[in-house]
Amino acid sequence: MTYQIGEHYRQTAGGMVLYKDVRLYTCPAGCAGTYYDFRKARPADRPERVFGVFKAPERDVNVVGPLLLIGLGAALALMIAGFLATTLPVPVKSAAITLLVIFGVWLANSSSGPGSGGK
Numbered sequence: 378m379t380y381q382i383g384e385h386y387r388q389t390a391g392g393m394v395l396y397k398d399v400r401l402y403t404c405p406a407g408c409a410g411t412y413y414d415f416r417k418a419r420p421a422d423r424p425e426r427v428f429g430v431f432k433a434p435e436r437d438v439n440v441v442g443p444l445l446l447i448g449l450g451a452a453l454a455l456m457i458a459g460f461l462a463t464t465l466p467v468p469v470k471s472a473a474i475t476l477l478v479i480f481g482v483w484l485a486n487s488s489s490g491p492g493s494g495g496k
Contacts, residue, residue, distance in 0.1 A: 395421040
């Protein structure tokens with residue numbers, strides 16, 4: 378069976394209605410008759426329905442800043458856990474953690490997103 382997609386009229390309760398996307402099945406081997414399939418068809422005068430469209434936000438949406446802070450916070454927590462798990466002396470651990478926290482705060486305050494050039 379092969380099919381073509383096109384338009385065809387159909388008798389309904391309201392009279393003859395033109396349908397779009399009607400499939401016309403034919404048999405290339407010489408079978409008897411043809412078959413019109415209206416299962417995926419729709420009336421030609423009905424407007425198209427587009428699903429999944431939503432309005433764009435009216436203000437700028439910034440997702441880079443919060444994601445950057447979450448990433449920096451997670452990296453900071455992992456680095457602190459790594460420093461605490463080492464066998465370094467306590468003053469070296471505290472100095473490393475202090476410098477890491479200072480660097481993280483400076484980095485979070487100096488960059489507010491790509492292409493912003495800082496504050």
